[in-house]
Amino acid sequence: MRRLTLLVFLFPFFVFSQLSIVDSAQSLIDKKQYKQAEQLLKTELSKDQENLELIEKLGDVYGHQKKWDDAIVYYEKLKVARPGVANYHYKYGGALGMKALGVSKFKALMYIGDIKKSFIKAIELEPDHIDAHWALIEYYVQIPGIVGGSKRKAIECANHLQKISAVDGFLAKGYIYEYKDDPELAEVNYKMAIKVGGSLNCFQKLTDLYENKTKEPEKAIANIEAAQKKHERNALHYQIGKVCADYNIQLDKGIYCLKEYIDNYTVADGVPVEWAYLRLAQIYRLKENKVKATEWVNKALAKKASFKQAKEEKALIQTL
Template sequence: MTTFRLFFLFLSFQLMANSDFEKAEQLFQREKFSEAKVLFENFLKSNPNHTKTLEYLGDIAGKEKKWDEAISYYKKILVQFPKNADYHYKYGAVMGMKAKESNKFSALGLLGEIENSFLTAAKLDSKHISARWALVILYVELPSIVGGSETKAQQYANELMNLSKVDGFLAKGYIDEYFQRYDLAEVNLKKAHAIGNSITTYQKLYNLYQNKLKQPQKALELKKKFEK
């Protein structure tokens, strides 16, 4: 076979592979994850280090709650891009989900890596909101004996405040609600809702009225006002 023919044969295979990737992306965007996964896996066979494909497969594994599989994909990406904040955050997030579904002994063994992933993401990207939210939740929910700290949680809530007032007030409201300071939580969640007026801010404040403060009338008034 001539070099000329070999070139066109190679080109046709490459175009077919690219077509698989594009179809897989479209399926992913339409949330047809199982179908997208098949095409991404096929594409990965001929492009084993394709970063975006590894990320998509990690995302799909996460959605399927296959934590070890997701961890494996994100690890491969981190080898390529050790200074990418998003990849450190995603890796920490699936590690965190694995820890939540593990026994206490196994979960304790993962905590250091989870914390380090979120801290690294926050350090690499001074505007990474998700990493700071993850640190707020981590430090609030962990017992103090294994590293939990309201002081640290408040530190990252303050950083969120500097990046996004809505996220800052939501984070402070979350901390207050967790420690059953419901009146303070109401103040912060009302501020978040006044700024954001979103389904998220509405739901957080509504749930506080309905389930924690036991004030169904306030919850009803909030609902009527939001629906308008």
């Protein structure tokens, strides 16, 4: 009885200790201190080599470092130890896929079968595993048809995904059609994703289509403005200014938006403020206002003296 009491007392301590190690490792990962996280986890695993949480986290650390061979080793240990866990098969297949991208096409063929099997197994074990559905769609889209790639199968997978998550289904179809050079159907599906979900990611996919695929900057700006109206994010001011500068359109709107970005800037906005200075310099150069253009490019260089793009812009301004 006394021994049982002692075990009951000590059990929460052991659980807390294990969770603390995993949490500490995740904290290091969040700070991109991957080497420190790796060392911490390897030290703990040397004491408890069968601890699946530590094994999974170490696999994740190797993935962050793009050490795919090491990640594959640890994820394979997981799926062998617990073959009924969908996420282990998904992570193993994902690591194999990333490994395949970094080798020759001939060597990549060695991994294709196991990649597909892993994603299918994950979905069989957990039909609602959205990431596994996305991974299988990516597989069918990017793999050449001669070795199993298929637009038809990708669309079938997207239809299954849509039953689980309507917005993911539309985003997946948009991605498939965009990749397969059918921008009109891609646009339709991205618009449906915005209607159903309306997240910033949905708006961004449509903006990227307009900017990178169909080269329709006016539509891109209108879409970003719709996103701004819904989400009120300062970063979207920069995005509008960037499109205006890149395509030499709606320059006054670009100036207004970039100044709004600068006035409300915080590190959380993502794009460093010197990039907004640079975009303003670009716009004023396009307006042939050498004084203003020089003023803003100098601000960019004062903020970051090694700013290569700002140096290039200054050279262009000096030709006015």
